[in-house]
Amino acid sequence: MKTLLNNIQLQLTLQRLAHQLVENHNNFSNTVIIGIQPRGILLSDRIVKMVKTITCNNNISYGKLDITFYRDDVHTTSDIQLPSETDISFNIEGKRVILIDDVLHTGRTIRSAMDALIDFGRPAGVELLVLVDRRFSRELPIHPDYTGYTVDTILTQKVKVYWQEKDGKDEVVLIDKK
Amino acid sequence: MxxxxxxxxxxxxxxxxxxxxxxxxxxxxxxxxxxxxxxxxxxxxxxxxxxxxxxxxxxxxxxxxxxxxxxxxxxxxxxxxxxxxxxxxxxxxxxxxxxxxxxxxxxxxxxxxxxxxxxxxxxxxxxxxxxxxxHPTQALLDAYSMREKIGDLNGKHIAIIGDIMHSRVALSNIYCLTKLGAKVTVAGPPTLIPKHIQSMGVRVEYNLKKALEWCDVANVLRIQLERQHKPLFSTLREYALYYGVSRSMLDSLNKEILIMHPGPINRGVELNSDVADSGQSIILDQVxxxxxxxxxxxxxxxxxxxxxx
Structure with a gap:
């Protein structure tokens, strides 16, 4: 197991990502943020909080999207996936959407998320923010617009992001699996 | 899973x-x-x-x-x-x-x-x-609809009223509700209640008013004339008089209970229109x-x- 980002590095990275968002979206008047369930929302919760502080705007539209029913591997994995909650209480029609997930690997989750998103309306544009980009492992032509950390990995490895709220510590690690 | x-x-x-x-x-x-x-x-x-x-x-x-x-x-x-x-x-x-x-x-x-x-x-x-x-999916949606209105069913009083003998909805409801911890009473004329049904852990009541006074939710079942091969009550009018749920009967209770029905309703027999279409009825929520x-x-x-x- 190798630490990719420790507590302090993670804070700096999150700050940078939040500032990059504000740089491109000003006061978020026409932009919404959507975190991907289940682990992406731990990241989006943090980012949204930081963006609110930086912009002094407390009315940023923020939703949570579950993509279970849109996956392309419903019947190829042994057990059926159980869904988490989807909570998008605003209209995304004509809005600029920032999708947030913790780790980008094959790109299939993001593909599902875009399908799910389109069922809620036609956004003006969709951007992708990820904390860790496992490059060279993509199976679909998907590329992040905002990247926290880029890492080269092989298939048997796993990137795990730990959050204080859920796991009791802030850390990003690379795990070697047999 | x-x-x-x-x-x-x-x-x-x-x-x-x-x-x-x-x-x-x-x-x-x-x-x-x-x-x-x-x-x-x-x-x-x-x-x-x-x-x-x-x-x-x-x-x-x-x-x-x-x-x-x-x-x-x-x-x-x-x-x-x-x-x-x-x-x-x-x-x-x-x-x-x-x-x-x-x-x-x-x-x-x-x-x-x-x-x-x-x-x-x-x-x-x-x-x-x-x-x-x-009729398992009916029982699931019935319990789900009850839970949506009155919360956890553990300890709640549910009455199932009408043709218990011929009803698959009744049997599935009894299994489902008792598994969720609810207390169940079946009510109806003696000829339409199977013998030994108490062994499933339910109470039996022959008086409709008493059953309604006891319960939080009344699931009223359809009289299934197509399954009755011998007469089990004299006329539909008599059944409606003794076991039909009416507005006046609900008003005489000192509480507001939920009314459910799996459909299709025989209006004026087991359920009067002024009950089926009232705010107490959650029949369309069930659907x-x-x-x-x-x-x-x-x-x-x-x-x-x-x-x-």
């Missing part, structure tokens, strides 16, 4: 299974509020709705549920098929499955028909009502929840397919 491969009856599933179905139904209920009420999860799945008995609500509800999961759907009704030429149940279903169908939703007039079928075919089977035995519950059941059972091949 569900502990079963088929949904044949509530008797065979656990309280955990019921909780899982409810949790999944919550997600599908949310999907049904969206502008596009459809998800593509089961686009690789084909479901056959095989109905050997008439149905409007259940069949429509299953068909909508399957389509909103993205599945392909074929419908089959006995009246317009080779069954009238004398084909057996197994032959009919095996022929349907030979066309690469993954799941069968079946209603049959013979009690136990889905169990018989489950022993002979590999596809997952959902029982949509068998004779006077079980709405039916689609979400059936989506959950079909979705959860579709994952059991890998064990087959």
């Amino acid at each position: 569900l502990s079963v491969k088929h949904l044949l009856g509530i008797r065979e599933i656990t309280a955990e299974d019921i909780a899982l179905i409810f949790r999944t139904a919550d997600n599908f209920k949310q999907v049904l509020q969206r502008p596009i009420k459809k998800v593509p999860s089961l686009r690789d799945t084909t479901v056959a709705n095989v109905f050997f008995e008439n149905s409007t609500r259940t069949r429509l509800s299953f068909e909508l549920a399957e389509k909103r999961l993205g599945a392909d759907v074929v419908n089959f009704s006995a009246s317009s098929s080779s069954v009238s030429k004398g084909e057996t149940l197994i032959d009919t279903v095996k022929n349907i499955l030979a066309m690469k169908v993954d799941m069968v939703v079946m209603r049959h007039a013979a009690s136990g028909a889905p169990w018989f079928l489950a022993n002979h075919i590999n596809a997952s089977i959902i029982n949509a009502g068998d004779g006077t035995n079980e 709405e929840n039916g689609v979400a519950i059936r989506m959950a059941v079909v979705y959860l059972l579709s994952g059991k397919r890998d064990n087959i091949e």
Whole structure:
């Protein structure tokens, strides 16, 4: 197991990502943020909080999207996936959407998320923010617009992001699996 | 994961299974509020709705549920098929499955028909009502609708009123509600209540007013004249007089109870219009929840397919 980002590095990275968002979206008047369930929302919760502080705007539209029913591997994995909650209480029609997930690997989750998103309306544009980009492992032509950390990995490895709220510590690690 | 491969009856599933179905139904209920009420999860799945008995609500509800999961759907009704030429149940279903169908939703007039079928075919089977035995998805949507209105059913008082003898809804409801910890009373004329039903852990009440005074929710059942082969009460008018739920009777209670009915209603017999259409009635909520519950059941059972091949 190798630490990719420790507590302090993670804070700096999150700050940078939040500032990059504000740089491109000003006061978020026409932009919404959507975190991907289940682990992406731990990241989006943090980012949204930081963006609110930086912009002094407390009315940023923020939703949570579950993509279970849109996956392309419903019947190829042994057990059926159980869904988490989807909570998008605003209209995304004509809005600029920032999708947030913790780790980008094959790109299939993001593909599902875009399908799910389109069922809620036609956004003006969709951007992708990820904390860790496992490059060279993509199976679909998907590329992040905002990247926290880029890492080269092989298939048997796993990137795990730990959050204080859920796991009791802030850390990003690379795990070697047999 | 569900502990079963088929949904044949509530008797065979656990309280955990019921909780899982409810949790999944919550997600599908949310999907049904969206502008596009459809998800593509089961686009690789084909479901056959095989109905050997008439149905409007259940069949429509299953068909909508399957389509909103993205599945392909074929419908089959006995009246317009080779069954009238004398084909057996197994032959009919095996022929349907030979066309690469993954799941069968079946209603049959013979009690136990889905169990018989489950022993002979590999596809997952959902029982949509068998004779006077079980109607599991109806019981699930009934309990789900109750829970939505009055919260956790543990310790709640539920009365099931009317034709208990011929009702598969009653039997499935009793299994489901007792598994969820509710207290159940069945009420109706003595001729329509089976002997020894107390052994299922329910109370029996012959006086409608007393049953209504006791309960938080009254699930009123349809009088099934088509299944009564000998007269069990003298006239419908007499039944309506003693066991029909009326506005004046509800007003005479010192509390407001919920009124449910699995449909189709015999208006003026078991339920008066001024009750069925009142704010106390959650009959249309039941129908709405039916689609979400059936989506959950079909979705959860579709994952059991890998064990087959």
